Amino acid sequence: MTPSGLPSDMRGGADGAGWSRPRHGGRRLRADALWLSLGLVVLAACGTQAHPVTFNADIGPLVRRECSGCHREGGIAPFALTTYDEVRTRGPGVRAMVESRRMPPWPADPTYRVFLGQHTLTSHEIALIGWWVESGMPEGEPRPLPPIAPPPRVQGLGEPDLVLEMPEPIRLPGDRQDHFFMAKLPFVIPADTTIRAIEFVPGNRALVHHMNGALITYSGAAKADPRHGAWYSEMREGSMEGAHSLHLENDDGTLAPITLSVANYLPGSNPVVLPDGIGGWRVTRKGVFLLNMIHYGPTATPQEDRSRVNIYFGDHPPTRPVSQFILGTLGIAPIVPPLVVPPDTVMTFRSQLEMPTAISIVNINPHMHLLGRSLLAFALTPAGDTIPLIRILHWDFRWQYFYTPPKIITVPARSVIHLEVVLDNTTANPNNPFSPPREVKEQGGSMRTTDEMIQLIISGFPYRPGDESISLEATPQSTAPGGH
Numbered sequence: 257m258t259p260s261g262l263p264s265d266m267r268g269g270a271d272g273a274g275w276s277r278p279r280h281g282g283r284r285l286r287a288d289a290l291w292l293s294l295g296l297v298v299l300a301a302c303g304t305q306a307h308p309v310t311f312n313a314d315i316g317p318l319v320r321r322e323c324s325g326c327h328r329e330g331g332i333a334p335f336a337l338t339t340y341d342e343v344r345t346r347g348p349g350v351r352a353m354v355e356s357r358r359m360p361p362w363p364a365d366p367t368y369r370v371f372l373g374q375h376t377l378t379s380h381e382i383a384l385i386g387w388w389v390e391s392g393m394p395e396g397e398p399r400p401l402p403p404i405a406p407p408p409r410v411q412g413l414g415e416p417d418l419v420l421e422m423p424e425p426i427r428l429p430g431d432r433q434d435h436f437f438m439a440k441l442p443f444v445i446p447a448d449t450t451i452r453a454i455e456f457v458p459g460n461r462a463l464v465h466h467m468n469g470a471l472i473t474y475s476g477a478a479k480a481d482p483r484h485g486a487w488y489s490e491m492r493e494g495s496m497e498g499a500h501s502l503h504l505e506n507d508d509g510t511l512a513p514i515t516l517s518v519a520n521y522l523p524g525s526n527p528v529v530l531p532d533g534i535g536g537w538r539v540t541r542k543g544v545f546l547l548n549m550i551h552y553g554p555t556a557t558p559q560e561d562r563s564r565v566n567i568y569f570g571d572h573p574p575t576r577p578v579s580q581f582i583l584g585t586l587g588i589a590p591i592v593p594p595l596v597v598p599p600d601t602v603m604t605f606r607s608q609l610e611m612p613t614a615i616s617i618v619n620i621n622p623h624m625h626l627l628g629r630s631l632l633a634f635a636l637t638p639a640g641d642t643i644p645l646i647r648i649l650h651w652d653f654r655w656q657y658f659y660t661p662p663k664i665i666t667v668p669a670r671s672v673i674h675l676e677v678v679l680d681n682t683t684a685n686p687n688n689p690f691s692p693p694r695e696v697k698e699q700g701g702s703m704r705t706t707d708e709m710i711q712l713i714i715s716g717f718p719y720r721p722g723d724e725s726i727s728l729e730a731t732p733q734s735t736a737p738g739g740h
């Protein structure tokens with residue numbers, strides 16, 4: 257537990273990013289042309305297939321494994337890719353997205369570090385799709401297709417033990433403004449327990465930009481009824497006034513213990529599930545899941561959202577509680593130079609932090625907004641060794657995963673963590689929120705997508721010998737929509 261006063265993180269640690277549809281960026285396509293030609297060479301080397309590339313034999317199984325987890329009835333993607341007809345009608349679009357490596361979405365460079373739930377296509381698979389589209393998208397001999405990959409959710413944990421839903425929808429007026437709310441979802445359970453994983457499920461996916469969740473627990477008779485008080489309050493320009501109406505404190509007015517960042521949702525992110533006993537939180541019978549901050553993007557029409565939270569209990573009390581620290585905006589290591597990007601410039605920013613003691617890392621979440629172009633993070637040990645953390649060659653603000661390595665990453669004492677990012681404030685950046693470009697800067701941690709942020713959020717705990725061999729594979733498919 258990290259008992260702390262509520263206001264310290266009222267503005268949320270990790271915030272969200274915009275949701276729009278950028279067009280293809282020139283730089284990405286160039287790199288992909290290389291990938292593609294490599295793929296064709298591989299394909300040619302394989303004898304250009306003894307049989308023609310068909311949907312039933314080649315493309316169907318591939319799409320069902322790598323795409324259908326999201327592209328399915330009720331999935332998070334806007335259309336299904338599960339049957340021959342569905343894929344054929346979108347053939348050229350599918351080809352363009354896989355050749356530009358924008359689908360399946362996996363911004364982290366798998367050659368730098370592999371994470372759990374990774375889904376990427378090989379050059380050979382990309383070439384195969386191109387070849388199939390080129391040759392008129394034949395269906396092929398009938399044969400059974402493999403089952404559709406499960407959605408990228410908390411797999412293997414089964415049904416949630418507790419579901420907390422907004423008691424009524426939050427209404428957005430359709431005024432083309434960002435809106436920020438604090439909301440509480442109270443619970444009273446039969447006995448104290450351990451929470452192992454928390455999954456935030458947005459009601460209105462297109463509108464929820466981000467959610468940062470905290471857990472408040474009330475001991476014994478400290479609180480008669482956690483449901484007492486308003487259940488939500490809009491936060492205007494960072495003002496905390498409305499928060500008092502939620503009555504989050506104990507009945508005697510003292511602050512109840514709060515653990516911040518127990519659940520974070522960003523576009524495309526999946527909940528983090530660690531092995532039982534690592535991470536997780538002890539909760540008392542009465543508590544509140546606090547949407548410390550839920551951020552809705554601008555909309556021109558009135559809309560509503562009714563999000564919910566799925567909670568999974570664990571069997572073992574957390575023996576290794578996980579905490580977080582941040583390099584960059586709102587963090588403990590500054591950005592150099594200060595985050596101001598003049599119009600028509602491409603700029604590099606850095607942040608670094610020396611670790612006083614050895615640490616064990618279980619999760620990494622890089623965060624930027626619309627000007628992000630690329631990101632690199634690594635640790636440099638006192639012995640001069642480099643420990644790769646994450647590299648993103650083509651930043652995509654719509655896919656901001658919480659990356660969990662298959663095994664704990666251990667970083668020795670006195671290592672320096674380095675973060676280096678490139679921001680592109682030119683017209684060549686298809687996501688630039690301004691045309692013509694304007695000066696964009698950090699505004700005291702403002703979450704507006706037209707302001708910038710740079711964060712590297714690292715989750716972990718103090719190192720113990722043996723940590724390097726601890727597997728973080730909680731369940732075989734904790735985040736993967738298929739494959740791997």
Ligand code: HEC
Binds near residue numbers: 337349359
């Ligand atoms: C993790 C979820 C996920 C996976 C896996 C995934 N997609 Fe998508 N895809 C989306 C979402 C969400 C969108 C719509 C938002 C966007 O454009 O990013 C989308 C959009 C698309 C589009 C339309 C893009 C446009 O702008 O017109 C195509 C084509 C596509 N996906 C193909 C694929 C293919 C092919 C695969 C597998 C090789 C795949 N996707 C895997 C989530 C996914």
